[in-house]
Amino acid sequence: MRTGLVKSALAALALAAAFVMASPGANAQEMDSRLYRITKSGTLRVCQYPLYYSISYRNPATGEIEGIDADLSKELAKELGATLEIVETSFGTFIADLQADKCDIGMFGVGATLQRAQAVAFSHPYLKTSxxxxxxxxxxxxxxxxxxxxxxxxxxxxxxxxxxxxxxxxxxxxxxxxxxxxxxxxxxxxxxxxxxxxxxxxxxxxxxxxxxxxxxEPDEKLRITPYAYVVPQGDQIWLNYVNLFVDTIKLDGRLETYAEKNKLGPIVAP
CATH class of the missing domain: 3.40.190.10 (Periplasmic binding protein-like II)
Structure with missing residues (x-):
């Protein structure tokens, strides 16, 4: 089921991309989408904060980054047929790193807030927390x-x-x-x-x-926040693909599997 779903969705994405290419209004920025650059170069650059438990945490014993987004970034790279390259960042610098084109996407449990959305674009949510x-x-x-x-x-x-x-x-x-x-x-x-x-x-x-x-725990839930993947503004084709990835891993069970593996099952976003 997963293979058929992904093939159908990617076919739809390809059709949409072809329409953009054929449209007179397509501009150079749209045609230079990170999606095309990633598939051409064969490298997916993912910003991650390596001190985030259960999300993207560098295990001091192995030196490897572990957590739900360590797992899902590998899944995204696999879907793209690309090699995964981790770019270390922090919550204080990731927006500047994305804007400076140091990475193609941030995958480390970034809270999707209205303030941040003024500077970057967010995918559909995959987790939510208080x-x-x-x-x-x-x-x-x-x-x-x-x-x-x-x-x-x-x-x-x-x-x-x-x-x-x-x-x-x-x-x-x-x-x-x-x-x-x-x-x-x-x-x-x-x-x-x-x-x-x-x-x-x-x-x-x-x-x-x-x-x-x-x-x-607080007496009542405070500041319930969706967690999403974050990409630079102005690249709708790349954002569409990332949204499709999030929707796909929800449907085929990968999101739930990796959430349970990392003890995050209770906060999976619907």
Whole structure:
């Protein structure tokens, strides 16, 4: 079923591309789509943040990047018949990296926000998450009500969608954003922070890997955010292909398979 679906969808895409080529309004930018460049060069350049648990995390023991987007970037490269090239980035720099043509696509659980959509284009969502707190079991945070108090040090990743939300949300706690190579978890372990604000993937992974960690959920879901793949603006042909890829892996089960593998099944987007 998967093969037939992909062939039919790609045939439709090819027909649409042929229509664009034949249309008098087709411009040079459309004809220079990254889709054509990737298939011609045989290389797919994927921006990934290698410190994102369950999404795109470099295993210190093997040096390999693991997680759902490590798996799905390989699937996308396979569909394109291309070699996968990973370009390391961060939440603070990925927009500039895309705009500078350092990579063709960002695949590392990027929150699709209206602010970011002013600078880049997002695919259909494949995951969605709320905000969670990760704390030390023996620390001062026991419930969500303990978070926003004077003297509590709250951290999150610089450039993440959680950063601007928490700056507005917190009224009493001390808040800071952590830039790589430093990590939120490292700040917590070193007692330079009392609580890490993060998403579901990181909360689950840290809770699994460290016996000192505890997850605290808010009383109601905060800032539910879709995760999507991100591409440069102005390349509709490439965006169409990426959307088709997302729709296809939802239908043929690959998204669910890799989500379950990486303990992200509960946040798969419909």
């Amino acid at each position: 905000i969670y707190a990760v704390v030390k079991k023996d620390g001062p945070i026991k419930t969500w009500a303990d978070v926003d108090k004077p003297g509590i040090r709250v951290v999150t990743t610089l450039g993440s969608y959680i950063e601007p939300f928490m700056r507005d949300y917190l009224k009493n706690a001390e808040f800071s954003a952590i830039a790589p190579p430093a990590t939120r978890e490292g700040e917590l372990m070193a007692n330079r922070a009392d609580v890490v604000m993060t998403d579901y993937p990181t909360a689950i992974k840290v809770g699994d890997e460290f016996d000192w960690a505890a997850i605290v």
